[in-house]
Amino acid sequence: MDNIQLFEQIQHKKSFLCVGLDTDIQRIPHHLLEYQYQIFEFNRQIIDATANYTIAYKTNIAFYEVLGASGWINLEMTVNYIRAHYPEIFIIADAKRGDIGNTSKYYAKTFFETLNFDAITVSPYMGKDSVSPFLGFQDKWVILLALTSNSGSNDFQQIIDKKSNSRLFENIIRVSAGWSSKNNMMYVIGATHAEMLAGVRRIIPEHFLLIPGIGAQGGSLNDVAKYGFNKNCGLIVNSSRAIIYADGTVDFAKAAGIEAYKVQQEMEKLLKEYGLTTNN
Amino acid sequence: MDNIQLFEQIQHKKSFLCVGLDTDIQRIPHHLLEYQYQIFEFNRQIIDATANYTIAYKTNIAFYEVLGASGWINLEMTVNYIRAHYPEIFIIADAKRGDIGNTSKYYAKTFFETLNFDAITVSPYMGKDSVSPFLGFQDKWVILLALTSNSGSNDFQQIIDKKSNSRLFENIIRVSAGWSSKNNMMYVIGATHAEMLAGVRRIIPEHFLLIPGIGAQGGSLNDVAKYGFNKNCGLIVNSSRAIIYADGTVDFAKAAGIEAYKVQQEMEKLLKEYGLTTNN
Numbered sequence: 001m002d003n004i005q006l007f008e009q010i011q012h013k014k015s016f017l018c019v020g021l022d023t024d025i026q027r028i029p030h031h032l033l034e035y036q037y038q039i040f041e042f043n044r045q046i047i048d049a050t051a052n053y054t055i056a057y058k059t060n061i062a063f064y065e066v067l068g069a070s071g072w073i074n075l076e077m078t079v080n081y082i083r084a085h086y087p088e089i090f091i092i093a094d095a096k097r098g099d100i101g102n103t104s105k106y107y108a109k110t111f112f113e114t115l116n117f118d119a120i121t122v123s124p125y126m127g128k129d130s131v132s133p134f135l136g137f138q139d140k141w142v143i144l145l146a147l148t149s150n151s152g153s154n155d156f157q158q159i160i161d162k163k164s165n166s167r168l169f170e171n172i173i174r175v176s177a178g179w180s181s182k183n184n185m186m187y188v189i190g191a192t193h194a195e196m197l198a199g200v201r202r203i204i205p206e207h208f209l210l211i212p213g214i215g216a217q218g219g220s221l222n223d224v225a226k227y228g229f230n231k232n233c234g235l236i237v238n239s240s241r242a243i244i245y246a247d248g249t250v251d252f253a254k255a256a257g258i259e260a261y262k263v264q265q266e267m268e269k270l271l272k273e274y275g276l277t278t279n280n
Numbered sequence: 281m282d283n284i285q286l287f288e289q290i291q292h293k294k295s296f297l298c299v300g301l302d303t304d305i306q307r308i309p310h311h312l313l314e315y316q317y318q319i320f321e322f323n324r325q326i327i328d329a330t331a332n333y334t335i336a337y338k339t340n341i342a343f344y345e346v347l348g349a350s351g352w353i354n355l356e357m358t359v360n361y362i363r364a365h366y367p368e369i370f371i372i373a374d375a376k377r378g379d380i381g382n383t384s385k386y387y388a389k390t391f392f393e394t395l396n397f398d399a400i401t402v403s404p405y406m407g408k409d410s411v412s413p414f415l416g417f418q419d420k421w422v423i424l425l426a427l428t429s430n431s432g433s434n435d436f437q438q439i440i441d442k443k444s445n446s447r448l449f450e451n452i453i454r455v456s457a458g459w460s461s462k463n464n465m466m467y468v469i470g471a472t473h474a475e476m477l478a479g480v481r482r483i484i485p486e487h488f489l490l491i492p493g494i495g496a497q498g499g500s501l502n503d504v505a506k507y508g509f510n511k512n513c514g515l516i517v518n519s520s521r522a523i524i525y526a527d528g529t530v531d532f533a534k535a536a537g538i539e540a541y542k543v544q545q546e547m548e549k550l551l552k553e554y555g556l557t558t559n560n
Contacts, residue, residue, distance in 0.1 A: 022383070062379060062386035068356065068394050069349040076348065098403065099342060099376055100430040100497075103302070106342035114348050123378065125405045125425060127432020145405060150380040152407020156452060162440040168448065172436060217380075 001090055001118050001139055003183060003208060007232040009055045009088055011278050014268040016233050018056035018092065018210070019260060020240025021046065021078065022063050027245055029252050039064070039074035042252075044081055046244050049257030053264035056090040056236050057082055058210075079115050090236070091118050092210070096145060098123035104133040112137045119143050121188060121210070124172045128179055135180045142185050146173050146200070149190025149213030173203050182207045189228070191219020191237070197227035208234050215242030221263070225270040233276050239263060281370055281398050281419055283463060283488060287512040289335045289368055291558050294548040296513050298336035298372065298490070299540060300520025301326065301358065302343050307525055309532050319344070319354035322532075324361055326524055329537030333544035336370040336516050337362055338490075359395050370398050370516070372490070376425060378403040384413040392417045399423050401468060401490070404452045408459055415460045422465050426453050426480070429470025429493030453483050462487045469508070471499020471517070477507035488514050495522030501543070505550040513556050519543060 010016050021043050028042045035041040047057065059078060064071035082089055097107040097120065111120045112134075119141035122131055134142045147157055147169040157169045164171055173187055182204070189200055191213035200209070209228055213219035214237055221237065228235050243263070247255030271277050290296050301323050308322045315321040327337065339358060344351035362371055377387040377400065391400045392414075399421035402411055414422045427437055427449040437449045444451055453467055462484070469480055471493035480489070489508055493499035494517055501517065508515050523543070527535030551557045 024386075060379070060383055062377075062383045062390065065390045066386045066394055068390075069352040072349040072352055094379075096379055096403070096406075097342075097376065099340070099374075100428070101432075103340055103342045106304075106346045110342065110345045110348075114346055123376070123403045123405050124436060125403050126376075126428050126430060127435030127437070129430050129432040131432075148380070148406050150406060150409050152381075152409040152411075155407030155455060156404065156448065157407070159439070159448065159451065160442040162442040162445070165442070168436065168439065171439065175435060 003232065006055070006090060006208065009090075010233045010271075011276075013053065013055055013264070014271055014277060015053055015055055015264040016235050016237055016267055016271075017054045017260065017263050018058050018236045018238040019046070019050050019054045019243055020058045020060060020094070020238050021244065022060040022240045023244065024063055025067065027248070029248055029250060031250055037074055037077060039067070039071070040077040040081070043078045045253035046256050047082060047086070049253040050243065050260040051086045051089065053257070053260040054089065056092060058092040058094050058238055058240075060094040060240070076115055079117060083116060092143065093117040093120045096121050096123050098126050098130045100126070101129040101133055104130050108134045108137060112140045119186070121145060124176060131176065131179060135184055140184065142180070143210050144172070144176055144185065144187050146187040147189050147193050147196060149192045149217050149219065153190060153193070170199065170203060173200060177204050177207070186210050186236075188212065191224050192217060194220060194223035194227055197224065201228065201230065205230055206232075206234070208236060211235055211237045215239040221266055221270070225274065229274050229276065233271065237267070283512065286335070286370060286488065290513045290551070291556075293333065293335055293544070294551055294557060295333055295335055295544040296515050296517055296547055296551075297334045297540060297543050298338050298516045298518040299326070299330050299334045299523055300338045300340060300374070300518050301524065302340040302520045303524065304343055305347065307528070309528055309530060311530055317354055317357060319347070319351070320357040320361070323358045325533035326536050327362060327366070329533040330523065330540040331366045331369065333537070333540040334369065336372060338372040338374050338518055340374040340520070356395055359397060363396060372423065373397040373400045376401050376403050378406050378410045380406070381409040381413055384410050388414045388417065392420045399466070401425060404456060411456065411459060415464060420464065422460070423490050424452070424456055424465065424467050426467040427469050427473050427476060429472045429497050429499065433470060433473070450479065450483060453480060457484050457487070466490050466516075468492065471504050472497060474500060474503035474507055477504065481508065481510065485510055486512075486514070488516060491515055491517045495519040501546055501550070505554065509554050509556065513551065517547070
């Protein structure tokens with residue numbers, strides 16, 4: 001999928017929501033425990049209930065790996081289900097990988113070939129040759145960690161580089177933007193640092209950004225739109241726990257659908273307000 | 281396993297070698313392809329041939345994940361085999377994980393509980409709350425990436441922090457050393473930057489360091505020892521490809537054993553030279 005198709009989907013659905021399928025076996029409703037593929041069954045129902053309101057799904061790999069081989073089977077089934085039923089939807093492996101070149105190549109094959117993800121989140125710490133192997137796959141995307149949503153993002157990501165006099169995460173964005181293009185690179189910027197999006201937009205006005213941190217982590221959607229929108233929207237905003245765990249009963253999927261709809265409605269309003277819909 | 285037991289094993293085997301089981305299905309000898317668990321069978325033979333000369337094994341998770349669920353089964357079998365036959369050996373998951381706290385907790389459970397590793401490599405980029413969840417397991421270790429062995433380590437890891445006037449990786453070591461202790465934290469320092477080990481030792485004189493980059497990547501064992509040894513050795517030096525792919529025929533394990541023995545002999549000489557053996 002390219003960035004034009006992504007914007008078309010945003011305009012069609014009037015949404016830039018990504019639902020995070022961070023499915024925790026300890027938090028799924030009890031009645032699902034009778035299924036052989038419990039995580040997949042939870043995901044399948046959440047997907048069917050939210051697909052009209054979302055342009056992307058993001059699976060955080062930690063929640064699957066913790067179940068060993070069975071987790072990988074549930075992950076594969078989830079990706080295949082989205083592909084088969086909602087082929088327009090962008091699928092992100094939130095894996096935060098990154099290793100020496102010879103090894104990153106295998107992570108890239110894992111998420112782009114063994115599994116059929118559109119994008120993977122990658123850590124920038126090991127530099128260019130750790131990221132490049134992910135950039136050689138047609139229509140596949142790297143989403144590089146820049147400024148994350150957690151409190152630890154204040155520990156190192158904002159260190160001021162003596163030479164460029166810019167923050168580490170800004171330096172990483174500036175340098176890495178030269179490794180590829182807006183056609184296969186995005187950046188993670190946490191909604192908890194929405195005011196810093198203006199500075200990010202000065203460096204990369206045209207790239208898409210993946211924004212975690214609204215919902216359970218407390219970031220503001222209005223601020224994210226205000227500082228982060230570009231002429232093609234340019235934002236994918238993720239919400240995980242606030243949507244998928246909206247209700248813990250047999251009605252969990254319906255409740256998730258309602259929460260996703262509410263966020264979509266807010267997004268539609270913002271897209272209209274900023275002149276980003278086709279029919280405004 | 282604690283750092284005292286680790287040093288005892290180093291003294292007993294007169295080695296500080298870690299063999300990297302970066303087992304690539306495309307590089308294993310053809311005759312192994314008839315086995316149901318091909319990767320495990322390769323690993324099992326390598327382990328039996330090298331266990332006398334090595335104090336640790338390190339599995340790079342990328343090579344297992346690329347095979348999906350079957351890769352995880354082979355990984356689990358490998359860890360269980362080492363535990364059952366060579367309980368004194370330290371087992372490292374080279375996974376380079378790190379995520380927001382809620383998620384890192386699941387990666388920690390994955391590698392310390394679902395699989396029974398002694399240690400996991402973690403990326404520092406997301407800061408304290410992304411690393412802390414790995415530090416709450418008894419006798420388990422975090423090995424934090426500091427200065428890696430690849431060329432991309434020059435992109436960001438050596439940026440000078442304006443405030444502390446130190447390199448990013450030194451800053452990370454100094455700050456993170458306060459999150460825990462030498463009893464459950466180690467650091468990755470690439471052998472390709474051996475001369476920088478002296479500076480690292482000024483910050484953390486007593487911590488163990490995991491040193492990749494000798495062998496295929498070209499780092500020098502003599503330099504690593506010269507700048508990195510402390511009074512308890514304090515080094516675990518990894519070699520992967522140079523040992524496990526020493527030979528591509530039915531004699532692959534024997535050849536790997538010979539290569540591991542050669543490195544152990546060099547290490548024994550260095551341990552004696554620096555007064556780190558019990559009987560010198």
